Amino acid sequence: MVDIDPWSSDVSTDYDRIIQQFGLSSVPLAEIPNPSLHHRRDIIFAHRDLGNILQAHARGDSFGVMTGLMPSGQMHLGHKMVIDQVRWFQEQGADVTIAVADLEANATRGYSLAECRRLALEEYVANYVAMGLDPEKTQIYFQSSRPIVQRMGFTLGKRTNLSEFEAIYGFQGDTNLAHVQAPLVQAGDILHPQLEEYGGLRPIVVPVGVDQDPHLRLCRGLAGKTNWFNVIERKNGGLRITVSVMVENQSIVAADKSSTAAIFTQIIDAVKTLGYGDIMADAKHGIVDLPAATPKDRYPVRMALLTLERSLGGPGLLQPSSTYHRFAVGMTGGKMSSSKPETTIFLNESLDKMEKKFKRSFSGGQSTVEEHRRIGGNPDVDVAFQYLLFFFEEDDAALEEIRRAYVSGDLLSGELKAITIEKARAWLTELGEMRDQNAHLINQFLADDAQN
RNA sequence: GGGGGUAUAGUAUAGCCUGGUAGUACUACCGGCUCCAGACCGGUGGAGGGGGGUUCGAAUCCCUCUGCCCCCA
Numbered sequence: 001m002v003d004i005d006p007w008s009s010d011v012s013t014d015y016d017r018i019i020q021q022f023g024l025s026s027v028p029l030a031e032i033p034n035p036s037l038h039h040r041r042d043i044i045f046a047h048r049d050l051g052n053i054l055q056a057h058a059r060g061d062s063f064g065v066m067t068g069l070m071p072s073g074q075m076h077l078g079h080k081m082v083i084d085q086v087r088w089f090q091e092q093g094a095d096v097t098i099a100v101a102d103l104e105a106n107a108t109r110g111y112s113l114a115e116c117r118r119l120a121l122e123e124y125v126a127n128y129v130a131m132g133l134d135p136e137k138t139q140i141y142f143q144s145s146r147p148i149v150q151r152m153g154f155t156l157g158k159r160t161n162l163s164e165f166e167a168i169y170g171f172q173g174d175t176n177l178a179h180v181q182a183p184l185v186q187a188g189d190i191l192h193p194q195l196e197e198y199g200g201l202r203p204i205v206v207p208v209g210v211d212q213d214p215h216l217r218l219c220r221g222l223a224g225k226t227n228w229f230n231v232i233e234r235k236n237g238g239l240r241i242t243v244s245v246m247v248e249n250q251s252i253v254a255a256d257k258s259s260t261a262a263i264f265t266q267i268i269d270a271v272k273t274l275g276y277g278d279i280m281a282d283a284k285h286g287i288v289d290l291p292a293a294t295p296k297d298r299y300p301v302r303m304a305l306l307t308l309e310r311s312l313g314g315p316g317l318l319q320p321s322s323t324y325h326r327f328a329v330g331m332t333g334g335k336m337s338s339s340k341p342e343t344t345i346f347l348n349e350s351l352d353k354m355e356k357k358f359k360r361s362f363s364g365g366q367s368t369v370e371e372h373r374r375i376g377g378n379p380d381v382d383v384a385f386q387y388l389l390f391f392f393e394e395d396d397a398a399l400e401e402i403r404r405a406y407v408s409g410d411l412l413s414g415e416l417k418a419i420t421i422e423k424a425r426a427w428l429t430e431l432g433e434m435r436d437q438n439a440h441l442i443n444q445f446l447a448d449d450a451q452n
Numbered sequence: 453g454g455g456g457g458u459a460u461a462g463u464a465u466a467g468c469c470u471g472g473u474a475g476u477a478c479u480a481c482c483g484g485c486u487c488c489a490g491a492c493c494g495g496u497g498g499a500g501g502g503g504g505g506u507u508c509g510a511a512u513c514c515c516u517c518u519g520c521c522c523c524c525a
Contacts, residue, residue, distance in 0.1 A: 174521070333490070339462085342480075363489040372487070383489080414488040 015326060019046050022213055024324060033057065036088045037394060038325060049321040052203035055299045057092055064193050064204045065089035068099035071120040072109050075127050076344040077391055078336055081325055083131050085207040095199060096138040099189040103143040107178035113144050125442050127347050130434035135444035143185060145449045152188030159225040168214045187219040190320050201306055205321040220319040228253060228314045229305040231298055238291035239301055241267060252312055264288065270304040328390040331383050333362030351425055358384060358421050365413030376409035384420040392423035
C-alpha cells in the first residue's frame with residue numbers, strides 16, 4: 001500500500017502513483033452528469049469500470065450503488081463523504097443497497113447482534129436519513145438476516161485461497177479466521193444485489209476510499225472467475241468473446257460438438273441483437289470476434305453475455321464498479337481515524353467541542369502575523385481550508401476567493417478557522433435538526449428482511 | 453490430544469525471579485510562546501484480564517477461569 005504523506009504539498013503526485021500502482025482509471029470529469037463537489041474538486045480521483053454505470057445511466061437502464069457500515073463507534077466526517085457520494089448516485093437514478101456488517105462486527109468486535117442493530121439504527125441510519133437519502137430508493141439490510149450473502153461468500157470462496165488473502169491482506173498463520181471469512185461475506189454483500197430477487201442484473205458501484213481497494217479487487221476477481229464468457233479487446237481492434245470452460249459449466253457449454261455449436265449460436269444471437277453485423281465465430285478455437293466493436297461496446301456485450309449465462313443456469317455476475325476518494329487530512333495534521341477522536345469531527349459532536357477541535361487544528365499559516373502577511377499561508381496542509389474544500393464550502397467561487405486570500409496573506413489562520421467553524425456549526429446544527437425531524441422515517445429505509 | 457509462554461494507562465513498555473506508595477515514552481488535558489495550530493518550554497491526568505488462596509501487606513508467590521501467542525502430535 002502506498003503511504004500517503006499528509007505533509008506533502010503536492011498531494012496529486014501520490015495519488016497519481018496510486019492510480020498507476022493499483023491499475024485504476026482517472027475520473028473523466030467531462031462525462032460525469034451533474035458533477036458533485038467531490039468530482040469538481042478531484043476528491044473522487046479514480047475508478048474501476050465507472051463507464052458501466054455512466055453507460056447504464058445514459059441509456060436509462062437501472063444501476064445501483066452499494067455501501068456498507070460496520071456498527072461500531074461513532075459516525076464522523078469520513079463517513080459523511082461516502083454517504084454524500086451514495087446520495088449523488090441516488091440522485092442520478094441509482095437504487096441504494098446498504099449492508100449492515102453485523103456478522104462481522106459480532107465476530108471481530110464482540111458486539112451482540114442486538115447491540116449491532118441498535119447502534120446501526122441509532123448512530124448510522126439516523127444520520128443517513130438526516131443526510132437526505134431517499135427512503136423510497138434505499139434498502140438497508142443486516143448480514144445476519146440475509147443468509148444469501150453468507151452463502152454467496154461460501155460459494156465464492158472456492159475461487160480464492162489463503163495465498164491470495166496473504167497477498168491482498170497480509171494475512172498469516174496467526175490471523176483469526178473471522179477475518180478470513182469477512183471479505184468473502186463482503187463479496188456476497190457487494191454482488192448479491194444483482195440476483196433476480198434483489199433487483200436483477202445491473203451494474204453496481206461501490207464508492208470507497210483507496211484503502212478499501214483490496215476488498216474490491218478481491219470481489220471483482222471472484223466475480224470475474226465465475227463468468228462463463230469473457231470479453232477481451234482484440235489486438236487488431238474490436239472485441240473478442242471467449243468461452244471459459246470450467247467444472248460448473250462443462251456439461252452445458254462443452255459436452256460435445258453439438259452442444260458447443262449450440263452455445264456459439266446463442267452467443268451470436270445475443271450479440272446480433274446489439275446490432276453487430278460483422279461477427280466472426282470460430283467454435284473450434286472457442287472464440288467469437290466482433291472486429292467493429294469499440295471498447296465502449298464492452299459493457300453491452302458483457303451484459304448480453306451475462307444474460308445468456310443466466311439463461312443457461314450460470315450465476316451471471318458483473319464485476320462491481322468502484323470509485324475512489326481522497327482522504328481529508330485529520331484535524332491534527334495526520335491521518336483521520338475513528339479511533340482517535342481528536343483527528344475528526346463526529347456527526348453528533350457538540351458545537352463547543354467542534355469549535356475547540358478546529359481551534360487546535362493544524363494550520364498552514366506562518367509563525368507570526370508579519371511573516372504570514374509577507375509569505376502567505378499554505379491551504380494544502382491547512383486543516384480549516386481542507387475541511388472547507390472537502391465538506392463545508394459548496395460554492396467553488398467562494399472557496400477560490402478564500403484560497404486566494406489565504407495564499408496572499410490577506411487572510412490569517414485564525415480568521416480562516418473562524419470561517420470554517422461557522423460553516424461547520426451551520427452544518428452540524430442542520431444535521432441535528434434533520435436527525436430529529438426524520439427519525440420517524442428510519443423504518444422506511446429498512447428492507448423487509450431487516451424489519452423486526 | 454499433549455506441552456510451553458503471555459495478559460500492566462488510549463498505545464508501546466519497565467518492574468515480577470528476591471512481596472512493601474507501579475516507572476518511562478508517545479497520546480490526552482491545562483498553561484506559556486504564536487494571528488491560530490504545529491514545533492518548542494512548563495505543568496496535570498490516567499493502568500497490573502476475571503475469580504479465589506497465601507501474607508500484616510500481592511502487579512509480583514500459588515490455584516483457577518478467560519483471551520491471545522507458540523511448539524509437539
